[in-house]
Amino acid sequence: MVAFGRLAVAGLAASAEALLLLSFPDIFNSVPKLAESPKIISTFPNQDERPIPGNSPIIQCDAQTPQLLDLQKVVIDPNPPAKGQNLTFVAEGVLKQSITDGAYVEVDVRYGFIRLIHQTYDLCEEVHNVDLECPIKKGAQTILKQVAIPEEVPPGKYLVVARAYTKEDVLITCLTASVEFPPN
Ligand SMILES: *[C@@H]1O[C@H](CO)[C@@H](O)[C@H](O)[C@H]1NC(C)=O
Helix, strand or coil, X not given: CECCCCCCCCCCHHHHHHHHHEHHHHHHHHXXXXXCCCEECCCCCCCCCEECCECCCEEXXXXXXXXXXXXXXXXXXXXXXXXXXXXXXXXXXXXXXXXXXXXXXXXXXXXXXXXXXXXXXXXHHHHHHHCCCCCECCEEEXXXXXXXXXXXXXXXXXXXXXXXXXXXXXXXXXXXXXXXXXXX
């Protein structure tokens, strides 16, 4: 999730950021250097998970809990992500209410059995990475971001969970993604 251009608008920034921007850079820098082309792992949706239309490995979690962001489509290109190439990420969704200062996102990243990242980020600070600014207005939002995938991606299975909340602890979105970069 660490590192991906130019956003038109967005309320998806929080999770998109968490899932894409944070992940790639930090994660790849946290694990041994190796490399191969990644493969996306299919996840069987359970009752509390909802696949998001598009071609990305991102799934909505805590789906039975009301969420302020209705993520309608996420498209990544190329799919699956390729090492040494730019990954373009486009997300479309509708925010039921504006996101203001004080919103935060809890991010959990696992690499195999290792917990790489377990941290809370200030949402309004992080959305600058996707060219957004708080308050993020309610209504339709689109995020477009390009991220460079490092040539040397440590192989292995990555599991990312991001939950974004308003200052009042109302759930904005819960997103999870599982991606595997196989060894040679
Ligand atoms: C990725 O994007 C950057 C900036 O647009 C560009 O300079 C670079 O050549 C691109 N890399 C690849 C592999 O396409």
